[in-house]
Amino acid sequence: MKEKYYISTAIAYTSGKPHIGNTYEIVLADAIARYKRIKGYDVYFQTGTDEHGEKIEIKARENNVSPQEYVDGVAAEIKAIWDIMNTSYDRFIRTTDKNHEKQVQKIFKKLYEQDDIYKGTYEGLYCTPCESFFTENQLVDGKCPDCGRAVKQAKEEAYFFRLSKYQDRLMEHIKLHPEFIRPESRKKEMINNFLKPGLQDLCVSRTSFTWGIPVDFDPKHVVYVWIDALTNYITNIGYDVDGSSLEYKKYWPADLHLIGKDIIRFHTIYWPIILMALGEELPKQVFGHPWMLFGSDKMSKSKGNVIYADDLVKLFGVDAIRYYVLHEMPFANDGNITYDLVIERINSDLANILGNLVNRTISMAQKYFEGRVRNTNVYTSLDKSLLLEVGELAKKVDDKMDSLEVGAAIEEIFQVLRKSNKYIDETMPWILAKDETEKGRLETVIYNLLETIRVCATLLRPYLPDTAIKILNQLGTNDEDMEFKQDLIYCVNDPEPLFQRIDKIKKMEEINTFLSNKM
RNA sequence: GGCGAGAUAGCUCAGCUGGCUAGAGCGUUCGGUUCAUACCCGAAAGGUCGUGGGUUCGAUCCCCUCCCUCGCUACCA
Numbered sequence: 001m002k003e004k005y006y007i008s009t010a011i012a013y014t015s016g017k018p019h020i021g022n023t024y025e026i027v028l029a030d031a032i033a034r035y036k037r038i039k040g041y042d043v044y045f046q047t048g049t050d051e052h053g054e055k056i057e058i059k060a061r062e063n064n065v066s067p068q069e070y071v072d073g074v075a076a077e078i079k080a081i082w083d084i085m086n087t088s089y090d091r092f093i094r095t096t097d098k099n100h101e102k103q104v105q106k107i108f109k110k111l112y113e114q115d116d117i118y119k120g121t122y123e124g125l126y127c128t129p130c131e132s133f134f135t136e137n138q139l140v141d142g143k144c145p146d147c148g149r150a151v152k153q154a155k156e157e158a159y160f161f162r163l164s165k166y167q168d169r170l171m172e173h174i175k176l177h178p179e180f181i182r183p184e185s186r187k188k189e190m191i192n193n194f195l196k197p198g199l200q201d202l203c204v205s206r207t208s209f210t211w212g213i214p215v216d217f218d219p220k221h222v223v224y225v226w227i228d229a230l231t232n233y234i235t236n237i238g239y240d241v242d243g244s245s246l247e248y249k250k251y252w253p254a255d256l257h258l259i260g261k262d263i264i265r266f267h268t269i270y271w272p273i274i275l276m277a278l279g280e281e282l283p284k285q286v287f288g289h290p291w292m293l294f295g296s297d298k299m300s301k302s303k304g305n306v307i308y309a310d311d312l313v314k315l316f317g318v319d320a321i322r323y324y325v326l327h328e329m330p331f332a333n334d335g336n337i338t339y340d341l342v343i344e345r346i347n348s349d350l351a352n353i354l355g356n357l358v359n360r361t362i363s364m365a366q367k368y369f370e371g372r373v374r375n376t377n378v379y380t381s382l383d384k385s386l387l388l389e390v391g392e393l394a395k396k397v398d399d400k401m402d403s404l405e406v407g408a409a410i411e412e413i414f415q416v417l418r419k420s421n422k423y424i425d426e427t428m429p430w431i432l433a434k435d436e437t438e439k440g441r442l443e444t445v446i447y448n449l450l451e452t453i454r455v456c457a458t459l460l461r462p463y464l465p466d467t468a469i470k471i472l473n474q475l476g477t478n479d480e481d482m483e484f485k486q487d488l489i490y491c492v493n494d495p496e497p498l499f500q501r502i503d504k505i506k507k508m509e510e511i512n513t514f515l516s517n518k519m
Numbered sequence: 520g521g522c523g524a525g526a527u528a529g530c531u532c533a534g535c536u537g538g539c540u541a542g543a544g545c546g547u548u549c550g551g552u553u554c555a556u557a558c559c560c561g562a563a564a565g566g567u568c569g570u571g572g573g574u575u576c577g578a579u580c581c582c583c584u585c586c587c588u589c590g591c592u593a594c595c596a
Contacts, residue, residue, distance in 0.1 A: 360555030
């Protein structure tokens with residue numbers, strides 16, 4: 001039986017269209033999911049949208065539509081972008097799904113009945129005109145951050161979760177499972193800022209807005225974000241307080257929750273504690289990935305520097321953008337994206353190193369052998385290092401992927417592609433072609449190249465799915481073994497450029513026109 | 520303020536528990552080649568490894584001071 005692998009992204013908040021920074025997460029998850037499938041895992045890959053809350057209620061009002069209509073629109077937009085990015089999620093959950101709502105109510109009730117949740121009062125600084133509570137450090141000059149007027153102490157009835165009851169168990173779990181929170185620095189932040197000082201009880205219901213899942217035994221309350229949003233990971237695969245589905249039993253606990261670094265607290269403190277209270281297993285790993293910055297600024301609409309994934313795809317193509325975000329994002333630090341950098345990466349890596357290698361190799365196979373190439377086994381010492389590197393490639397990629405270093409995994413493959421270009425220069429096929437007695441040697445050289453490219457293309461499938469298929473088609477093979485083989489027989493098709501080189505100046509003009517047309 | 524991370528070539532970054540002339544990619548300059556998408560290959564230039572101390576036979580890597588950048592510091596998500 002196949003080993004299961006459950007990976008999730010965070011559910012995207014439907015307050016507006018996600019930019020490339022948000023889109024990075026789904027692409028990263030997709031690369032990992034595709035990789036695991038190739039490795040033979042039974043992968044379940046979930047994503048979706050978080051659709052309740054006050055902010056959405058307000059947005060809907062501003063747009064003169066109902067909250068449901070509003071989230072229907074944004075959720076569709078988000079799903080469309082995920083699809084444009086060619087991501088292979090298995091299921092897309094929305095927190096407005098009926099089953100989710102029902103399960104959340106049951107979970108809330110169960111936690112209440114077992115006294116993990118109790119009714120109390122929420123005390124805080126309240127701005128009456130804005131009808132909102134704020135914390136001390138949200139205030140601007142001691143005044144309401146929204147309207148600038150004075151705030152006052154106020155109380156509101158609310159349900160609370162006794163987090164402190166579980167904090168020792170959670171601390172223990174984090175110590176026993178060093179892989180639970182990644183990267184490491186995030187773990188320290190959680191321990192030092194929250195666990196060590198002691199957890200405060202968490203407010204889990206609201207009465208100040210209505211766009212949420214009602215608490216069924218106390219309907220003036222709606223379930224506040226935590227229990228609503230976080231439980232998506234289990235409700236959608238069949239968790240049920242009264243007995244969960246077989247699917248749930250098969251896939252839970254999740255192997256990896258991939259999330260942005262901004263929501264680590266919810267996933268490494270609140271979520272595990274909710275699960276402990278329910279008596280369920282904890283996810284194996286939570287990875288808080290870094291952010292994608294535009295230049296050195298965080299993207300925001302007010303700065304006017306927002307880049308959307310669908311626009312980038314229109315301008316550069318889906319695999320180019322997948323490549324950029326996967327390759328350029330560091331493991332722990334924030335990465336950045338500019339049009340200049342995207343163009344440089346496409347030209348140097350995709351067009352020159354990869355595209356041109358495939359093109360020149362296939363051209364030679366056509367020119368010297370009418371496209372039909374087999375291994376004639378005429379080796380020389382020049383072949384040694386290339387064959388050694390291809391031989392080790394799958395293992396190296398595997399190691400990097402295991403530690404979620406996706407960019408480094410891709411780099412390993414490109415290392416071999418670079419090596420292949422060098423190999424052509426060293427073996428000089430065009431010289432061999434002039435000497436009839438070197439025909440056998442020439443064919444071995446071309447074979448080594450074709451086979452190396454096949455291995456690389458196969459390994460590139462998780463990152464550049466369309467391009468990988470194109471390469472394999474040009475090679476005329478459907479062999480997707482990740483090891484170098486000695487005995488394939490190639491009958492290649494006509495070469496066709498994979499990525500056009502981009503003229504930076506012309507492209508920038510095109511981009512400016514494109515953006516000004518959108519305004 | 521507290522806690523945490525980081526500061527290495529023009530740019531983006533590698534450098535495991537201290538040890539050969541500090542590395543890679545991109546960019547720049549020069550040279551080579553022609554199978555190929557003016558591509559590819561090679562070479563060079565370019566770093567007092569943030570500051571000032573200390574430990575050591577020896578420190579980019581350990582300790583301390585200082586300077587700077589960034590993140591977290593609980594109910595927006």
